[in-house]
Amino acid sequence: MGQEYALTCEAIDIVLSDSPPKAKRLLLGDVLRRMLGADVFASFVCDSSGPYADPVQLDLGDDALRAYHRHFRHVDDLTPKLFARGSASRVSPAVGVSAEFVQDFLHRGGMYHGMNYFPANAGPGSVDLRLWRGRGGRAFTEADARVFRSFGDLVSRTWPRQAPSGQKPLSSREAQVAELVADGYSDKQIAAVLGIAPPTLRTHLSNAFAKTGAANRAALAAHHLRHRQK
The missing domain is CATH 1.10.10.10 (Winged helix-like DNA-binding domain superfamily/Winged helix DNA-binding domain)
Structure with missing residues (x-):
């Protein structure tokens, strides 16, 4: 209980701090990983097309982010569904599913049990939070989701909307x-x-x-x- 209380206080301090937005996302992600026993953290800012801009990550890898941006987000039919729910969602895409996004991105990156938070009033500039456990981990519980949702809602209420990175004009x-x-x-x-x-x-x-x-x-x-x- 003592460690859980300390991590909760640390997370609240980060959310309410004056640190730069990207630094706050990474610091909060590190605490949430420890609090909820996750292996991977990622966070994106919503732009005009959805939750795909300005990513940060812990133990996912920049190469994976680049691959997601270049290709996998175009075959990702999971994120739009979770985004539409506007809450904290638990998901464990099944081993053996042939979907390219699951097999070649999630599972190849060691992401088997996930929990994604998207605010109910998501729009350009809103921030999401994503946690994943590896193949040997267990699925997140509803109790985990309640904790995750509480911090996501706190972020949504207290952080100003971020301006997504500028988009280059089309040729x-x-x-x-x-x-x-x-x-x-x-x-x-x-x-x-x-x-x-x-x-x-x-x-x-x-x-x-x-x-x-x-x-x-x-x-x-x-x-x-x-x-x-x-």
């Missing part, structure tokens, strides 16, 4: 691709209209995803319609 070709995606064209049709090879199109799409923070073609289309480039 003229990337903007053309985004416009055709928004118009409902298939990859084959876009390549034919623009007179480019499929690998070149995939490069333009990947760059457009990265610059806009879009998780998929639908999000890229929505971004283009909101920020139509002239």
Whole structure:
């Protein structure tokens, strides 16, 4: 009980401190890992496309973050579901599930039992908290989720919304691709209209995803319609 009380006090002090936002997320993540027996911590800031900007991590690895940004977030159908719940959610994706995100990202990174917090009023600038246990760990309990939720709610109430990192403008070709995606064209049709090879199109799409923070073609289309480039 003494250690749990000390960690609780330490976490509250961090949440209420004047430390820089990224430093506070990392310090809080370290305490939450110790408090809840987790192996991996990550935290993102929500941007116009969802919870994908300005990541920080403990024992996940920068290479894994880069891989997530470049590819895996575009096949990640788990995070949007948890984000929509607006609370602390427990999840243990099953071993043997063929989903690319689970097998090639989560399990390969040693993430088998997770607990993700997204605020109920999530929007651009809001902060999430994510904890994971490895294959040998046990699933998080509802009691764990209550503790995690209490700190997530405290963060949501007391931290000002962060401004996500600025997004680079699309090149003229990337903007053309985004416009055709928004118009409902298939990859084959876009390549034919623009007179480019499929690998070149995939490069333009990947760059457009990265610059806009879009998780998929639908999000890229929505971004283009909101920020139509002239």
